[in-house]
Amino acid sequence: MKTLRKIVNVVSWIIIVMIGCTMLYKWNEIGQQVKAHSNLTGGFSMGDKSILVAIFMMEIIVNIIFTKGYDLPITKQLRQNTASILPDIINLFLQITALLVLSAFVLAAI
Numbered sequence: 001m002k003t004l005r006k007i008v009n010v011v012s013w014i015i016i017v018m019i020g021c022t023m024l025y026k027w028n029e030i031g032q033q034v035k036a037h038s039n040l041t042g043g044f045s046m047g048d049k050s051i052l053v054a055i056f057m058m059e060i061i062v063n064i065i066f067t068k069g070y071d072l073p074i075t076k077q078l079r080q081n082t083a084s085i086l087p088d089i090i091n092l093f094l095q096i097t098a099l100l101v102l103s104a105f106v107l108a109a110i
């Protein structure tokens with residue numbers, strides 16, 4: 001599991017660096033209004049392109065939290081009650097999901 005965690009951490013940071021470089025490179029080509037929020041019915045609200053910086057920063061912060069091994073309350077409780085790898089699987093799943101969702105908003109504008 002430790003090897004898988006290291007691979008996910010390295011790949012996630014590579015993806016973040018690539019998205020950041022692409023966003024900087026294409027910044028002048030991005031329109032002033034970008035998709036900033038999605039609701040459950042598939043509708044989008046628009047925001048200024050500066051929101052991309054905030055979304056990108058959230059992506060970095062979330063990835064730092066998961067890379068440093070922070071346990072969410074549910075995974076802390078699972079770790080105390082069981083000796084399984086389920087908490088690690090949950091953390092990896094959440095890290096990958098957060099990375100993909102936040103990256104999708106940035107990439108949709110590019």
